Amino acid sequence: MLDADLKAQLKGYMERATSPIEIVAALDDTQTSKQIKSLLEDILDVSPLVSLREDNAASSRQPSFSLNRPDGSVGIRFAGLPMGHEFTSLVLALLQVGGYPPKVDADTTLQIKALNGDYSFRTYISLTCQNCPEVVQALNLMAVLNPRIRHEMVDGALFQDEVEQLKIMAVPTVYLNGEVFGQGRMEVGDILAKLDTGAGTRAAARIDAKAPFDVLIVGGGPAGASAAIYAARKGIRTGVVSERFGGQVLDTMGIENFISVKETEGPRLVAGLEEHVKSYDVDIMNLQRAKSLTRGDLVEIELESGARLRTKTVILATGARWREMGVPGEAEYRTKGVAYCPHCDGPLFKGKRVAVIGGGNSGVEAAIDLAGIVSHVTLFEFLDVLRADAVLVAKLKSLPNVTIVMEAQTTQVLGDGSKVTGLAYKDRRSGESHTVDLEGIFVQIGLVPNTEWLKGGPVALTPRGEIVVDAKGQTSVPGVFAAGDVTTVPYKQIVIAMGEGSKAALSAFDHLIRLPVFEAQAAE
Incomplete structure (x- = not known):
């Protein structure tokens, strides 16, 4: 064997x-x-x-x-x-x-x-x-x-x-x-x-009792991990609070564009990141979700658990998540036929009919992968052109069990109360409505920044919810920096997020050394 x-x-x-x-x-x-x-x-x-x-x-x-x-x-x-x-x-x-x-x-x-x-x-x-x-x-x-x-x-x-x-x-x-x-x-x-x-209450009490940090990173993805490493190497008190260390990379199957590494997988990359971060004196607080940010003499981050963390500077690196269609039936049939990870859930649909929503690289790659497992794949694209790389589109069009529907607006997920049975969509050219019988729907339509907890607070966001940053990763609030997919920096890529995290940590340190209190403490 x-x-x-x-x-x-x-x-x-x-x-x-x-x-x-x-x-x-x-x-x-x-x-x-x-x-x-x-x-x-x-x-x-x-x-x-x-x-x-x-x-x-x-x-x-x-x-x-x-x-x-x-x-x-x-x-x-x-x-x-x-x-x-x-x-x-x-x-x-x-x-x-x-x-x-x-x-x-x-x-x-x-x-x-x-x-x-x-x-x-x-x-x-x-x-x-x-x-x-x-x-x-x-x-x-x-x-x-x-x-x-x-x-x-x-x-x-x-x-x-x-x-x-x-x-x-x-x-x-x-x-x-x-x-x-x-x-x-x-x-x-x-x-x-x-x-x-009682575990959550005990963990919240331990977190609430922590002394203020010099740099606190909110988020444990590639941007957050690189920020933690760069901050810790400066010898300053560094903490990471994250809902899930590794973030969205944990859900990424194949990674073939990470420079110097020809091919790897998300969980393997995250394991390396975690090992690297833990080799430094970094306080990692995992399984914690941020609730709000306020700015006084120190920046205060309140967590959903009720605990509060205080820090001189903070780096926001909460990343992004899969965008949902926002149509009737999607929430009702999530995990009952509506899925967001073709690599994870694809084998459960062996021999069945499925749809893929989205014609970018993620959508086309998903359709190609699923075509080798299911009986038939129908790919729905809102625009009149597939946005994926030409080599992927050519591969997709060569597969005999794939149908591509252009200018299609998904209007409803159909089901029998326990599982998905089909999908309704409107032809944007003719205005006609159609339904397709199928058992699974894989949604691949981009990302949404994880910034709901910041809305209404002091940090400026774009209408899309991205954190506005300058070339140094500085936000609209002094001492508050941001990095990665959650920001206005274009091109949401792992290697870019890592670079932005490193930059934000250097900027935070530069901010710290200009604080009178920090200088006095350093001299002691």
């Missing part, structure tokens, strides 16, 4: 394990079962600590396999072949079951171990989903630390009948004790916050 290089890498990783690992497989006569058995035999070959046995009565989901300690104190199961993005989840689970300590801080470890209850989690994933491994790895880690927590990863593409019965149309979807627990990317902190209702 594994090539020689990958097997050698796995052998190196497994040398870190210190305790026996028992793998119990429930297999059938399918090709996937044969691949799983080959994978498990490769694992058996690279570590003397691993044992393998087959027991088809161990699970009703076949093919699947569990990872356990000999005393049965760990409950981790993979229903499917954990390759692609999920291979890392498998390797981490093996190491952690085998005694290698999970990378989680002491407070979080104690919080997981203190959970009092029986928690049986089940996560439906697709192997092309870049958000799914975060959830799988978080729940596996929790199952390792607390014997009353069990977790099973289920490949939705492999168990499609089950997915359709449960009406799952977005991944990752997590069930807890048979009921829907959550959808989308979740970290350990997100999961604990839902299980331990």
